[in-house]
Amino acid sequence: MSGTLDKLVHMANQIAVEFGHQQPGAAVEATYDHLWHFWDPAMRRTIVAHLAAGGEGLDPVARDAVVRLAKRDAA
């Protein structure tokens, strides 16, 4: 992975871990919402493309949130 992609994966995982603790039952939704509201579209496209390429390194909650991002971007 590139340096930037590494960072995005790390950032997404950080967000997922936090929401996993804050809202155990709604962590995916909260992580998705955070990515949607705070990440620039190019950052979102990069992480969605990474998911399409296998999503290496993504925490399960982050992965599910990015799946939701991909669906919304595709809609």
Next chain:
Amino acid sequence: MAWRGEIDLGTRPATSEAQVTLSIDGQDVTVPEGTSLMRAAALLGTNIPKLCATDSLEAFGSCRLCLVEIDGRAGYPASCTTPVTPGMVVRTQTEKLKKLRRGVMELYISDHPLDCLTCAANGDCELQDQAGAVGLREVRYGAGASHLGQAKDTSNPYFDFDPSKCIVCSRCVRACDEVQGTFALTIDGMGFASKVAASQAEDFFSSECVSCGACVQACPTATLVEKKVAEIGTPDSAVVTTCAYCGVGCTFRAEMRGEELVRMVPWKEGKANRGHSCVKGRFAWGYAQHKERILSPMIRSAIDQPWREVSWDEAITYTASEFRRIQDSYGKHSVGGITSSRCTNEETFLVQKLVRAGFGNNNVDTCARVCHSPTGYGLKTTFGTSAGTQDFDSVEHTDVVLIIGANPTDGHPVFASRLKQRLRKGAKLIVVDPRRTDIVRGPHVAAEHHLALRPGTNVAVLTAMAHVIVTEGLADEAFIRERCDWSEYQDWAEFVADPRHAPEAIAPLTGVPAESLRQAALLFATGGNGSIYYGLGVTEHSQGSTTVMAIANLAMVTGNIGRPGVGVNPLRGQNNVQGACDMGSFPHELSGYRHVSDDAAREMFRDLWGVAIDHEPGLRIPNMLDAAVDGTFKGLYIQGEDILQSDPDTRHVSAGLAAMECVVVHDLFLNETANYAHVFLPGSTFLEKNGTFTNAERRIQRVRKVMTPKNGYEDWEITQLLAQALDYDMAYDHASQIMDEIAAVTPSFAGVSFARLDELGSVQWPCNAAAPEGTPVMHIDGFVRGRGKFVRTEYVATDERTGPRFPLLLTTGRILSQYNVGAQTRRTENSRWHEEDRLEIHPHDAEQRGIVEGDWVRIVSRAGDTTLRALLTDRVAPGVVYTTFHHPSTQANVVTTDNSDWATNCPEYKVTAVQVGKSNGPTNWQEGYDALSRRSRRIDAVAAE
């Protein structure tokens, strides 16, 4: 306004609501109970002669000049120490009083040099005034012992001390004690031998004096006088304006002679500073005239080329053409802008408008990204508003103060003085900080508890405090049921009550003894009004936002929200951090913290600005740099910010800047970022512009132009020129029109205008129809978001871990005499107190490494390495090292990493794993960077058109 000293009513105001009526010189006057006769008379317009009295200090009663006669009382009491009583009949001028006063004044003058015509205080001397007021016409006492002819102490860079002119009124000593709280001055000796002494009779520079200027301001003679007054003369006009340093937002009278600034005197009416100041605001403004200031625009095609001075027209046209070229080549989103917390609200608003409307994207961010962005996120989530809850006056009503991750005596010294005043009156103090900062223990101030936690463990400590409060049954359930979401509280209470959050469980992790933490939590929950003050030691962590929410939880669970004396108080680092955030500087928010996806908000802006606003968030500063390295971000307009020195992981910042095709630096000096710039637009200082700053208590205050901009334009005008060159029409004639636009589109500013600020002095937002005079304390009747939100705060360890290669934890901060990256203060005499950044290291860690005091040491992290000299101290615990980041030669941020807060990307400056060892000299990076700087700062001096 024409110059005149501020009115001095002699003694402090009384706060009693009970009123007392008395007669003074045949006139009735009604004043609050507890008022002195001197003040009551002054309120009537009668100025009783005085020397030792001034209304910034407690009455002292030593000069014996303010004597009065009172019916039914024997003798001649001092009016400064005599309180009013109902029906009192007072005379301030009788034959006996005149004789007594002349006699006293004659004694003073007999031991005072009669050099009034050449004295620096000529025309601004209370001794001179009072000699006139009492009608002194002769001095009968001639030769004999005197204090004349003593040597001046000129050691302080900003003021002189001439003991020959001292009348030993003790005003300077009392100011140092009562106002500043440093207790650096004393009266040494007794009787005729009495004299003012700094510390142990040292010179002022070597003493404990912190050069706040309170003593100079209090001195009624020329004993303590500003060097500038001696050099220039007395001022002939004064304009009230706001300091350009920290987030306290002190207001000053800029006292002028023509367009020359003579001195900055703290304004007594200032609601943030209440007449006090620190060494930076009071004295460190010389950078505005510094020879290194750049006054002509410059451009160059590549950063290895020398600068070429050009006209404003060429610079602006070139910049606009470059940004359009880049957008045509790389797309609309390939450029952006950075606003500054050092600039005014109006300037900041205009830069974000330029980006959103002129560039057509939301790639705007602000330096708050790297300091208080977690405050915005955390307080908006829990309370509904991205701001502190109180005014600074609130500290006078607090009973227990919890300071976490802040060093107010260095970073926010004027607030620290007010805090210390309250502590000396009995309030209790809890400090949570890895370092033993000065507030932990000082003259007549001592923290009840200092929780010297391991860097990076704030969340664990705060959650453990909540654990104690909840499990001990100390939660304020009535408050919580009324104000907060009860079900969320129950969930949170269950979470914090878990034994894994107990002080005993987390002690091995945090290094905080469990019993100390328990006692601190109990004190906060049971000690009365509890207030929390915090700084960047909270926000600049990977869990910065979580820590802010943990603070909010603590305030809510104890019911400490919504009244004076309590609350959550972020101490903002720079003067306009709050304002920059309010003004829509973040890439996801429009002014007033409305998300860019808010259709109604965007429509409002579209209607006013004539262009559609992008509904997607833009790039944050670190994301811009990442995108630049990746080749998709190519142009950046930076107003008043030095990201190369202030942002983390310097190598990455430099790589990002170097990858761009047009970097525009709009600043006073060729800062470090300018080494990578293609366009330099010279900026104006706070003395040269109109506008407003918003301080840490949400207080909006005027910045007033006192001299013509040396660069030719106020900064907002330069942004406007750039917008016009980009074919986006801006046509403001005055900064007030920008504020009018801000008010029109920002609900919390709806009632703000320059006229309103001139009328009220200042207002705290929200200022609107519901609160026409502003809002000193927020969330009084309920939280802005409705019900307060408790958020679970699980401690998550940072990825920045110590280990065999990097066994120490580095944390960073600032020092009193310097400010941020030092661009301003390094160009003043303040550098005499802090000529270089040093590495604080515990003697035990130093000994293990063979390091002694003053050694050059190399500090290395996973990000980089640098060298600086060692300072051995037990202020830091073993395993922790500390440095400041004020000097570019050190570049502390070469060492810090790009770890950041999970929610906001605020960098984790406060935790870096490092190793330290002896060094023979600069690192390769430092040598290389020094060469680059020299090469980059070359200027081909071609006359501008």
